[in-house]
Amino acid sequence: MSESPVAVNDRLRDLHAMWRIRALEEKVRDLRLEELIVGSVHLSNGQESIAVAACSELRPQDALYATYRGHGWAVARGVPPRNILAELLARSTGVNGGRGGSAHFSAPEFGFHGENSIVGAGAPTAVGAALAARYDGSGRVAVSVFGDGAMNQGAVTEAMNFAAAFGLGVIFICENNRYSELTPINDMVANPDLSQRATALGIPAVRVDGNDLSQVRTAMSLSVASAAAGRGPSFIEAHTQRIVGHYIGDAEQYRPAGELDADMIVEPIARLARELETAGVGRHAIDRCEARARDEIERAASQALADPLVDPSTAKEHLYA
Amino acid sequence: MPEAVKLNVGGAVNAALARCLEEMPETILYGEDVGKPGGVFGISRGLQKRFGDRVFDTPISETAMLGAAVGAASFGRRPIVEIMWIDFSLVALDQIVNQAANVRYVSEGRTTAPLTIRTQQGNSPGACAQHSQNLEALLLHIPGIRVCMPRTGQDAYDLVLSAVACEDPTVVIENRTLYAGAKEEVTIGGEILPIGGHRRRRDGDHATVVTWGSITTRVLDAVDRLAADGLTADVLEMVWLNPFDHSAVLESVRRTGRLLVVHEAARTGGFGAEVVARVVESGTVLLAPPRRLGLNDSRIPSAPQLAAALIPQTEQIASELREVIGWTHAGDGS
Numbered sequence: 001m002s003e004s005p006v007a008v009n010d011r012l013r014d015l016h017a018m019w020r021i022r023a024l025e026e027k028v029r030d031l032r033l034e035e036l037i038v039g040s041v042h043l044s045n046g047q048e049s050i051a052v053a054a055c056s057e058l059r060p061q062d063a064l065y066a067t068y069r070g071h072g073w074a075v076a077r078g079v080p081p082r083n084i085l086a087e088l089l090a091r092s093t094g095v096n097g098g099r100g101g102s103a104h105f106s107a108p109e110f111g112f113h114g115e116n117s118i119v120g121a122g123a124p125t126a127v128g129a130a131l132a133a134r135y136d137g138s139g140r141v142a143v144s145v146f147g148d149g150a151m152n153q154g155a156v157t158e159a160m161n162f163a164a165a166f167g168l169g170v171i172f173i174c175e176n177n178r179y180s181e182l183t184p185i186n187d188m189v190a191n192p193d194l195s196q197r198a199t200a201l202g203i204p205a206v207r208v209d210g211n212d213l214s215q216v217r218t219a220m221s222l223s224v225a226s227a228a229a230g231r232g233p234s235f236i237e238a239h240t241q242r243i244v245g246h247y248i249g250d251a252e253q254y255r256p257a258g259e260l261d262a263d264m265i266v267e268p269i270a271r272l273a274r275e276l277e278t279a280g281v282g283r284h285a286i287d288r289c290e291a292r293a294r295d296e297i298e299r300a301a302s303q304a305l306a307d308p309l310v311d312p313s314t315a316k317e318h319l320y321a
Numbered sequence: 322m323p324e325a326v327k328l329n330v331g332g333a334v335n336a337a338l339a340r341c342l343e344e345m346p347e348t349i350l351y352g353e354d355v356g357k358p359g360g361v362f363g364i365s366r367g368l369q370k371r372f373g374d375r376v377f378d379t380p381i382s383e384t385a386m387l388g389a390a391v392g393a394a395s396f397g398r399r400p401i402v403e404i405m406w407i408d409f410s411l412v413a414l415d416q417i418v419n420q421a422a423n424v425r426y427v428s429e430g431r432t433t434a435p436l437t438i439r440t441q442q443g444n445s446p447g448a449c450a451q452h453s454q455n456l457e458a459l460l461l462h463i464p465g466i467r468v469c470m471p472r473t474g475q476d477a478y479d480l481v482l483s484a485v486a487c488e489d490p491t492v493v494i495e496n497r498t499l500y501a502g503a504k505e506e507v508t509i510g511g512e513i514l515p516i517g518g519h520r521r522r523r524d525g526d527h528a529t530v531v532t533w534g535s536i537t538t539r540v541l542d543a544v545d546r547l548a549a550d551g552l553t554a555d556v557l558e559m560v561w562l563n564p565f566d567h568s569a570v571l572e573s574v575r576r577t578g579r580l581l582v583v584h585e586a587a588r589t590g591g592f593g594a595e596v597v598a599r600v601v602e603s604g605t606v607l608l609a610p611p612r613r614l615g616l617n618d619s620r621i622p623s624a625p626q627l628a629a630a631l632i633p634q635t636e637q638i639a640s641e642l643r644e645v646i647g648w649t650h651a652g653d654g655s
């Protein structure tokens with residue numbers, strides 16, 4: 001095969017970027033099962049390509065709002081894994097000193113304006129980040145990430161119309177992984193084309209294969225350019241699959257037989273590795289992406305585990321100015 | 322026919338819902354993941370199989386879920402809606418406060434809203450700030466809404482039935498940390514009790530402790546610790562918060578002269594303030610200033626050790642109670 005060395009290197013970089021998220025999520029799962037992390041944890045295994053591709057088009061001044069399934073988005077925005085793990089492990093080095101936890105942490109210095117555990121609630125807030133940009137000259141683009149199920153939350157429709165009516169630079173990314181917790185999205189809507197809701201509000205919308213980094217990247221780069229140029233919001237429905245439960249401990253009884261096996265073939269890491277192999281890239285280079293990521297996460301976890309636990313005497317700090 | 326069966330709290334709620342669906346054909350039961358999966362906590366397991374389309378899953382649309390309950394209730398249905406976490410009811414507060422609470426009053430009783438919202442609240446280790454709040458006081462500030470908070474399996478069973486049978490909008494606030502606890506003996510199939518009342522959990526002489534919800538278990542542990550020193554207290558678990566059995570509190574405080582109220586909800590503006598105010602307003606002569614113990618007015622952090630520093634723990638309840646019992650008016654000379 002004749003792929004240029006540059007293209008191959010870019011794709012290996014993508015593979016490594018996805019492996020950093022996958023390795024982090026697997027580490028989080030292990031720590032949760034050992035009960036070193038406690039409470040509800042939602043992993044993004046299988047959805048890594050969307051975060052990697054979308055964030056590669058963002059600039060430092062852009063503001064991203066994610067959900068409880070947000071560890072991967074944080075990594076993709078550059079938040080150090082050690083401080084993410086420390087947050088989940090209730091260490092003082094955690095990004096929020098233990099106040100956020102797995103489902104509600106933020107790191108604004110990385111343009112990661114937080115997970116959110118209220119379904120749909122991040123969308124109106126993201127609209128506000130774009131509203132501020134109208135006055136502050138920053139050129140900031142706001143990104144709101146949510147799931148298929150969140151489309152049924154009134155706040156999301158309100159946010160989309162608000163952004164559309166005022167031409168605000170918000171990119172709405174709907175990660176359609178087919179399920180809202182334990183319920184298939186198609187049982188909860190009459191029109192399975194979720195992007196048409198955005199279209200109806202006057203927002204340019206596309207549906208992409210979320211497992212295809214280049215499709216996500218193209219949609220994202222057009223959306224960022226459009227928002228930055230003051231041409232208003234856009235909507236990207238990215239089809240994906242989570243190859244783990246909704247939360248750690250989910251028995252996943254709702255999955256039809258064979259679904260997960262099929263998903264494991266198309267999920268983005270397996271897919272990109274296969275594509276690289278077909279393109280003639282050696283097994284060693286492909287495997288190195290995983291090994292480097294796992295090493296990094298292993299080191300991050302050891303550091304986080306060695307960090308001091310949060311100090312209970314600080315519990316009331318930061319409540320008010 | 323009443324019969325005693327072994328159930329945990331989740332099982333008791335399930336049994337109560339099954340009986341509602343069985344005996345009250347106008348009931349419908351719905352919520353997110355409630356139908357086919359049987360609920361994220363498994364509370365409605367098996368009910369869709371048994372009762373068909375009267376039990377169903379909904380989109381993640383709390384406003385539509387509760388608004389639809391108000392509308393369906395006004396046309397003869399008796400909706401039972403599960404709101405997975407009380408924190409999520411906040412996106413649909415309009416339907417509870419402006420809609421459900423007003424229906425009967427404003428229509429002079431010609432339209433009613435006999436609906437039940439089953440939800441659950443409270444902190445559990447690691448839960449984030451948006452999944453940890455105790456919001457009963459918000460609802461108790463709204464005349465027109467009934468509110469109860471069961472803790473034991475028996476109360477979970479009885480209160481769900483009373484709530485569903487009640488002709489007014491009623492919120493049953495459960496606690497997820499209790500659902501999967503040990504099985505206990507629960508009498509099912511008995512008479513459906515009217516709403517209201519309290520549970521007297523301990524008899525004592527030196528103080529009255531008023532409490533509700535899952536923190537009652539800590540209160541009982543604290544009171545039992547003091548018993549070693551010969552100190553005893555009445556413990557009143559207020560399973561119904563609206564209507565609230567103020568007279569039971571007064572009756573006890575008149576005897577003990579000392580009052581401590583404990584809840585997991587934030588201290589400031591918590592319903593404990595109302596309990597204390599009613600006692601003070603009654604003119605009952607107190608031997609010590611009444612006290613309230615609740616969340617140390619804060620957001621709730623995810624880290625368990627931070628949360629534990631803010632939410633009353635057994636030791637803190639015990640020492641607070643010791644102070645209430647040991648307090649003497651300056652100059653008493655005792």
Ligand SMILES: Cc1ncc(C[n+]2csc(CCOP(=O)(O)OP(=O)(O)O)c2C)c(N)n1
Nearest residue numbers: 069117118119147148149150179180181409
């Ligand atoms: C307002 C609100 N309602 C319900 C929930 C409970 N809940 C948490 S995640 C979830 C499913 C969300 O599905 P989707 O939007 O598709 O995102 P996914 O989890 O698949 O990423 C639900 C119902 C919540 N957190 N907030």
Ligand SMILES: [Mg+2]
Nearest residue numbers: 147148179180
């Ligand atoms: Mg989903």
